[in-house]
Amino acid sequence: MRRSSHLHAAAALLIIGALWFIMFCVDIPPDETSDNVQIQKKETTYQHTPQTTETAGVFTWDRCACNESAANVSGFSSLPGHIQDFLFYRHCRHFPMLLDVPNKCGGLHKSAEVFLLLVIKSSPLNYDRREVLRKTWAKERLQNGVWIRRVFLSGTTGTGFEKENLNKLLRLENREHNDILHWDFNDTFFNLTLKQILFLQWMDKNCRQARFLLNGDDDVFANTDNMVEYLQNLRNNNGDQHHFSGELIYYLGPMRDPGTKYYIPVQVQESEIYPPYCGGGGFLLSGYTAMVIYQMSHNITILPIDDVYMGMCLQKAGLGPESHFGVRTAGLNVPSERVDAYDPCYYREIILIHRFQPHQIYLMWHGIHDPNLKCKN
Numbered sequence: 001m002r003r004s005s006h007l008h009a010a011a012a013l014l015i016i017g018a019l020w021f022i023m024f025c026v027d028i029p030p031d032e033t034s035d036n037v038q039i040q041k042k043e044t045t046y047q048h049t050p051q052t053t054e055t056a057g058v059f060t061w062d063r064c065a066c067n068e069s070a071a072n073v074s075g076f077s078s079l080p081g082h083i084q085d086f087l088f089y090r091h092c093r094h095f096p097m098l099l100d101v102p103n104k105c106g107g108l109h110k111s112a113e114v115f116l117l118l119v120i121k122s123s124p125l126n127y128d129r130r131e132v133l134r135k136t137w138a139k140e141r142l143q144n145g146v147w148i149r150r151v152f153l154s155g156t157t158g159t160g161f162e163k164e165n166l167n168k169l170l171r172l173e174n175r176e177h178n179d180i181l182h183w184d185f186n187d188t189f190f191n192l193t194l195k196q197i198l199f200l201q202w203m204d205k206n207c208r209q210a211r212f213l214l215n216g217d218d219d220v221f222a223n224t225d226n227m228v229e230y231l232q233n234l235r236n237n238n239g240d241q242h243h244f245s246g247e248l249i250y251y252l253g254p255m256r257d258p259g260t261k262y263y264i265p266v267q268v269q270e271s272e273i274y275p276p277y278c279g280g281g282g283f284l285l286s287g288y289t290a291m292v293i294y295q296m297s298h299n300i301t302i303l304p305i306d307d308v309y310m311g312m313c314l315q316k317a318g319l320g321p322e323s324h325f326g327v328r329t330a331g332l333n334v335p336s337e338r339v340d341a342y343d344p345c346y347y348r349e350i351i352l353i354h355r356f357q358p359h360q361i362y363l364m365w366h367g368i369h370d371p372n373l374k375c376k377n
């Protein structure tokens with residue numbers, strides 16, 4: 001329940017690490033997307049070639065078919081439309097890739113040189129958020145001697161011309177910044193778990209040895225300088241051991257109130273409890289743990305709440321998420337209403353905090369880097 005972290009007003013934080021580990025190489029079955037990925041590869045290499053082949057619909061693989069018998073579950077007709085829709089397509093895990101950056105990590109074997117991969121879910125309309133992130137905390141750079149890289153994860157929005165135009169926007173952005181993984185599925189709240197799984201498929205293929213990942217939303221403020229320093233200071237800072245941390249949430253179960261965004265009826269999940277998990281606004285994990293989650297996910301039916309689903313995968317692997325200090329969550333200790341709640345002094349030590357607007361991110365990033373910043377403590 002990523003948004004419930006909003007309710008808690010808040011933030012996440014995180015950390016740890018370890019050396020990377022070689023998952024036995026699972027052969028990836030050639031899937032329907034590979035032609036398309038080839039096309040994209042060419043495009044990212046020869047950026048001036050006309051982009052005529054990218055339009056959805058040009059590709060000819062079979063679309064994942066609707067599971068008609070989902071409608072047979074009791075009470076189906078009384079479920080809200082988006083949940084019916086979810087049940088019809090719940091089994092679909094492969095979608096055509098519209099944009100790829102296969103060399104983001106320098107190729108599979110060089111991917112160990114990526115210390116922190118920023119994996120940011122962003123729907124096509126959020127152009128302003130992506131732009132500000134590229135200029136601030138998600139800037140690709142050598143930080144304290146190690147590489148930070150960035151990818152945005154997107155599906156599609158709308159239909160017809162609107163969809164085409166937004167696809168074009170992402171193509172243009174990707175041409176300039178080389179940082180978008182774009183799949184042809186509807187980018188909706190209930191498809192966020194799908195987005196997460198598609199990313200893990202991509203990572204397994206292209207960036208398996210990245211040491212650590214920050215997995216989060218495009219509306220957070222993350223102090224990636226601190227994050228790198230924190231991860232580097234871990235005893236096991238190579239990413240080859242389990243690490244998964246953030247804003248820990250436990251003792252929660254599915255919300256059965258049809259009025260909430262997080263409504264999960266028994267037809268979707270019967271069990272009344274969720275495993276412990278970290279709020280989806282932002283959590284840190286090792287490359288090792290990301291690949292364990294991927295392996296587990298093959299065998300776990302999709303639950304539409306993406307951060308809970310991560311917790312389910314961890315649980316199946318006998319692992320758990322943890323809460324980390326180091327970060328103050330949203331109810332920052334801003335002493336009183338008479339001081340500026342966005343005073344950079346309160347944010348210097350933070351690792352991640354949820355719900356910042358683009359202009360606030362820009363101001364804060366510059367604020368915490370201001371050499372003249374004077375803080376009382």
Ligand SMILES: *[C@@H]1O[C@H](CO)[C@@H](O)[C@H](O)[C@H]1NC(C)=O
Binds near residue numbers: 068069072
């Ligand atoms: C589901 O209902 C359809 C008719 O709507 C029927 O043909 C089918 O056998 C049912 N499937 C199951 C698994 O009950």
Ligand SMILES: *[C@@H]1O[C@H](CO)[C@@H](O)[C@H](O)[C@H]1NC(C)=O
Binds near residue numbers: 067091
């Ligand atoms: C289709 O839905 C039915 C009823 O929920 C379910 O039993 C079946 O496993 C689903 N099929 C697939 C391929 O997911």
Ligand SMILES: *[C@@H]1O[C@H](CO)[C@@H](O)[C@H](O)[C@H]1NC(C)=O
Binds near residue numbers: 159186
């Ligand atoms: C995606 O969502 C739109 C509405 O936004 C809908 O018209 C369209 O049919 C959906 N596409 C698929 C493949 O489900």
Ligand SMILES: *[C@@H]1O[C@H](CO)[C@@H](O)[C@H](O)[C@H]1NC(C)=O
Binds near residue numbers: 082086089187189191
């Ligand atoms: C997820 O995306 C697929 C492909 O566009 C679409 O058919 C499905 O309706 C979407 N699911 C939800 C719950 O939005």
Ligand SMILES: *[C@@H]1O[C@H](CO)[C@@H](O)[C@H](O)[C@H]1NC(C)=O
Binds near residue numbers: 298299
């Ligand atoms: C999935 O789980 C079942 C039982 O829990 C097991 O028999 C099966 O081998 C698993 N499949 C994969 C691909 O892990």
